[in-house]
Amino acid sequence: MPTNAPNLAPSAEESASNFPFVGWLRDVAPYIHSFREKTFVIAFAGELVQEIGLENLIEDIAMLHAMGMRIVLVHGIRPQIEEQLMLRKIKSKFGKSTMHSYRITDAAALECVKEAAGELRLDIEAAFSRGLPNTPMAGSRISVISGNFITAMPVGVVEGIDYIHTGLVRKVDSSSIKQSLDSNKIVLLSPLGFSPTGQAFNLAYEDVAASTAAALKADKLIFLSPYPGLKDAEGDIITELSLPQLQEYVSQNKEMEIGMKGLLNIAGKAIRAGVSRVHFLPSNQDGALLEELFTHDGIGMMLASSDIENLREASQDDVGGILQLTMPLEDEGILAARGQDVIERDIQRFSVIEHDRVLFGCAALFPFPNGVGELACLAVDPDVQGSGDGERLLKRIEMRAKQEGIKKLFVLTTRTEHWFLKRGFKRATVDDLPEERKQIYNWDRKSMVLTKDL
Structure with a gap:
């Protein structure tokens, strides 16, 4: 070898510094193989946008899409609705019930819902369109599909309260969503639905996500929500629950926050409808989605049915x-x-x-x-x-x-x-x-x- 030839062999220091990345990549490879072509419905609360912003979450989801995962993304807009109501000096109104916390959506509030949903949807689509060099989105070519995939029906009058334009999911156009996923698109769903008469309804994003996951028989339904994790009798965070264990937990913790109780109830219905796994992650922690999917211990709680029951x-x-x-x-x-x-x-x-x-x-x-x-x-x-x-x-x-x-x-x-x-x-x-x-x-x-x- 010529004496002036460059030494291309890495130094011991360089090898040591590169090893953690190489080891991590090898560790996550089995997850990547396992998740390819699987359908994930990922739902995030509107609070996430205010607390940590959209940019990193969209980059993480774009990476999952690049790995071959079929993604349906559902967003919430509750704090964004509140902002619109405050701008128009309209007071929020909610029904009083021990079972749910539905917003009473009159005509003025519905306009705020539309404004909030439209603005956030455009922000999400714009975030997926970025492709600047030297960023995680460099070279990405992602198409996002939105549409009238959700047929809704009114909540109606419950315990003497008319919820007007607040609705529930009646039907999900799963065949159209599957066609979009088959075409390598990301499907984006807002918490709005439409009746056969063309009337718009304000929906809970949790209901949209769970109903969509059930209609698609999704492999995973993932919620990024502001609710704290569940704790056992010793005060330790619960990381796994079976469906029977969930039902027992809810019955024994009657003082649980209404919103969390509703989320758990919706998740249980999704499991019974054929969704393989439901994950609950904190919405205020950057990278929670990747940590849950690609590490052994994860970061949140998982709800499942048969596998845990058979242990x-x-x-x-x-x-x-x-x-x-x-x-x-x-x-x-x-x-x-x-x-x-x-x-x-x-x-x-x-x-x-x-x-x-x-x-x-x-x-x-x-x-x-x-x-x-x-x-x-x-x-x-x-x-x-x-x-x-x-x-x-x-x-x-x-x-x-x-x-x-x-x-x-x-x-x-x-x-x-x-x-x-x-x-x-x-x-x-x-x-x-x-x-x-x-x-x-x-x-x-x-x-x-x-x-x-x-």
Whole structure:
């Protein structure tokens, strides 16, 4: 090589600085593959525009679109309506009910609704049209489709109050929306609907989003709302709920804010109508959408139905199914050998996940003194690996551990170190194990030790 040839090899410092990005990109690749061609209905409250602005959200949605996701975007306009009412010196009027907080939309208020919706819709379309160099929108060519996709009906007179031009979604033109999505368009829906007689109605953006997601059988319905996250009895933020758990939570928390209660009720209807997942994210946090979709822990709460419902504690009837899962992995040396007698003895320590009464995964929790527990025997059927069953089992074990007062988990593994590292575990040594577990450590297997603080 000539002595004056440039050194093109990256320095150690450059490699270290680039590695976090490379690692992150590799981590999110499975999500990108999984979400391609999936239909997402993304709904954001009008408060988002006032608190963090449109620019970054539109850039994030444009990126999702570029990755091959089919996007329906629904916007709210409640604070924008209030601004228009104040400009015209018109007082806001709401119905008094414990079930909802509908605005009473008379003729003057309807004009404010139209003004607010039209202005924000134009701002959104303009944001999608940007393509300046050296910005996330550079090179983007995004077409946005709006139209009369929503047929509405009046709320009518409820508890003696006439809501006049306030309406409910009656029908969604799903075939036209699908045609637009098939043509690689982003569909933009405002919270307005029209009756067959041509009358306009003011709608709740949550109703528009949920009804559209249900009509499309969307893969995800995502709400960016101003409501705070739900908390459990211990004051911890709830990250996952099944439909039965949601119903129980609402019945036990009768003092919940009316708006949040209405949002949860609408989300439950969407799940029952066939929407796979509903996500609730904070509207005042920049990047919440990307963090929820492309990180393991996410940032909000997810509502689902069947998968979570099928996650339960094991019984003696499950011993055979657990053996079918674990024996092939024991033969490969991935799991430590456990005979049927051992599994029968410890069956109360196992959690399992099943689909149509067939076991597809299992995991066990063994407590030790001083608030330490062992995660053991985590196994998922090879036919469903990558579907998230392993992560759901891990979360179940973590939940059980917290309920038992366990503050730290450890796991011994020979092949799956990186899977656990990506989910918050850290490398440790045999010396970090509880004394009782250290004494029966199998030095022939030379398992790696990983720990996680709960």
